[in-house]
Amino acid sequence: MADPRFYRAAGPFTLSALADIAGAEIRGDGARLLRDVAPLVTAGPDDISFLDNPAYVRAFSASRAGACIVGPAVTAAAPAGMGLLVAVNAYKAYALVARAFYPDPAPVGGTAEGAHVSPTARIGAGTQVAAGAVVGDGAEIGHRCRIGANAVIGDGVCIGDDCDIGALVSIRFAIIGSHVRVYAGAQIGEDGFGYASDDTGHTHIPQLGRVVIGDGVEIGANTTIDRGSGPDTVIGDGCIIDNLVQIGHNVVLGRGCVIVSQVGISGSTTLGDYVIIGGQAGLAGHLTIGDGVRIGAQAGVMNSLDALSTVVGSPAMPYKEFWRQMAALKRLSAAKKKTGD
Template sequence: MVDTRFHRFVGPIALGALLAQVGRNDLVGSLSNPDHLITGVSELALAGPGDLALAAQPSYVEELRRTAAGAVLIAPALRDAAPAGTILVALDKPHNLFADILDTLYPSSTRAIIAAGRDDLGAPIFERDVTLGANVVVGPGVEIGRGTVIGANTVIGAGVTIGRNCIIAANCTIDCAHLGNDVVLHSGVRVGTEGFGWLDLGRSNRKIPQLGRVIIQDRVEIGANSTIDRGALGDTVIGDGTKVDNLVQIGHNCRIGRNCLIAAMSGLSGSTILGDGVLLGGGVGTSGHLTIGAGTVVHGRAAVTKDWPAGSKLAGAPAQDIRDFWRELATTRKLSKGEKQG
């Protein structure tokens, strides 16, 4: 669900009234219970009885079958997969209406890096031996643990929490995030930036509100000028002990396991999942919405476009088993030499 430390919620509101507010009175009459109270918005897997969730395409079916959401915006073809008793708002392109609802329930004015008017979060809290460099900006409700050092010109957004004995270098920005203990962010790191999510692609390019968080667990190190986008609704997670090199892009809703190593210039598209101990060489890219199993090694410049099981060794673009990669390369060289000799 959306963390209201970072995004103020203007509800609760009855589902029928919410639809009327976004200009969709035509859908109210089809509701089994228009008075159902919406107390938040969440992903299908995490939603509860007061939450509104989205099921827009077939990839949502398994989570839809198990959801506890009270109401779901749903593509008509998926209706039969919804649990009995769930209030369904069925329409074509439900993602567009979902974006309208998110903008209504969590106004964009609450999503600034230093949210205005968040006096409800209270003053920042610092444990002892916290060091702040010159020109550090700390938003309301921030909590910083003992022994942490914050470098010059760093900006920490409202509600952010930072654990103990962390080193946050100069010129970082941290928003919509919770950091564990012994975390190191090198200069210029951006944590909690908006994810790259759009509707009506190539035409209006409408932004999908990005209302999730970034969770950085203990002993994580992030290299200079790397960027970690917050989730769209859920979390982007960096697991214990993972080390990320300079100039790495981690997209929204990625989940990176424990003790992974990600070399410079790599880019992980949204909803990429890395198991524990995955090693990515320099310049690796992923196409998103895929899983790379624990202990996998991906060699530099590989382009991962599908799921791979634990222990894989990958190379090439598109990425393939490294033995197939070398075999194809050797065959190509032989053919090339044969043509020259002929």
Template sequence: MQLSPPQTLEVIAGMIKADFIGDPTSIVSGISEIHRVQKGDLTFVDHPKYYRKALESAASTIIINQKMVSHNGKALIFSDDPFRDFVTLVKHFRPFRQSQAMISPSASIGEGTVIQPGSFVGNHVSIGKNCLIHANVSIYDHSVIGDHVIIHSGAIIGADAFYFKRRPGHLDKLESCGGVVIEDHVEIGANTTIDKGVSGNTVIGAGSKLDNLIQIGHDTIVGKNCLFAAQVGVAGCVNIEDDVILWGQVGVQKDLCIGKGAVVLGQSGVSKSLRGNMTYFGSPVQPAREKMKELAFLKNLPKIIKRLSS
């Protein structure tokens, strides 16, 4: 999330009452979870395993739970609980605003766009031209929807990322300040859910078509002209390139990539990155040809074993 106006390091550190090293007047221009960080951003790290990743990231300012000297010229804010302090900042800069109306007066709706009854359009949502939003759709604050988009009834755009930290005795929520971007000519099926990014955007690329009851996790990027059949589930931080086809009930784990033109057959479980332009099947997934061979082999196996045993 970009901060407008940007803030100084001193002001940010003051909000969470933390010591810091670095130029107090240096600028914090955005707030980002480590997956999506860019120059000027503040991020956080609270586990030694990820210190190096944070310190070598593009972030300009890091909330960290380890006193250390500066590194790569980055500003460091010292906190006994960086997760908590990051959430405090997110809540400050992206507070929840109650809506009084089904369509927020702060939403921008393009010419020729039809919004059917019962649909909710949150604050600062932008919808392009010639879209059709069917009845009882819910679009959370700050979502951005292109032109010629069709969203079917019951679809939910921009619900919170499912991202929790286990604490002794409870789970702590990472408040998300990202959004959802739905590009032109996308169609979203009935009761499909697309979560907002933690700090960046979840993106559905131009021309992609999603069927009903699909789940798209936070920060996932779907390319152009993809086809996802009903009940597909894609976890967070997945990168799906153009022209990918996922058949019904496919599940895709987080943090991986599916190459351009890949086809994944129904009910498959994608647990690793897949090269493009191939067909896959199985849970866990394999190249479909290999899986089919395996299934045929298993079918024959009792006979083979009998022969070997005699």
């Protein structure tokens, strides 16, 4: 059970209702009432759990859960009396069920004492502005948004409907779509890293673009997204960006990209749709990364990549080539040990 100091469970739900929510097939009593989600090991008769990893089949067979969300291949391992929701993608089905039990709380409309909202700003119906938040001149915030404590929404910034802007977030020079979540401490729209250098020093180049963020985007805590230098920095619909990511000026992300923690993307690099980048990978500037590319953790990408490529290593290379090289190095090392060199 989730700690009730922090979370409020909805429900109870019947197994049948949860099947409808998850798009799953019922096996068992559809009228059975379930009151919470829980891990296989700790779940009780009033809980629903899930299994999506075959390593936990033994825990599944021994579980006391009243019901479980599973894939078709493991249903025979269910203990007697356990209700099942059978789904091709059990993990997604669990996500839908868990969201039903623990929906995001609706914002409480209104502006808290201690917030500063410019008289020229426009705030949509049902939007909550927390204490210490600042909303600048001419800013526009849509309906049913939540602006967290000490967040700063800069002059002229536009934010769509149903957005959640966390505490201490700063947003400047940005146009943001609807259903966007920005977690605490993220900085959006600061100056890009643009300088003209010569033997007299470094001359800052004015950054005159914006950050344009599509619908359904999530931006993790303490992530930074620089505004464009003239062209815009663009984050496409449905992108998921983890904590502590750095996105440089003029970068363009296509739809549905997944960027994991501590990735750095240098300026003017373009990603296609549904690119996945593992943690701590670094991308040089002015590259083109095709649709569906997968980049492994800590990879160093210095060249453009064709669509559907999978690369690892630093410098990044096709993963099969990388593992061939690793195998060759292992053989060389073994040979040196045998000869005593």
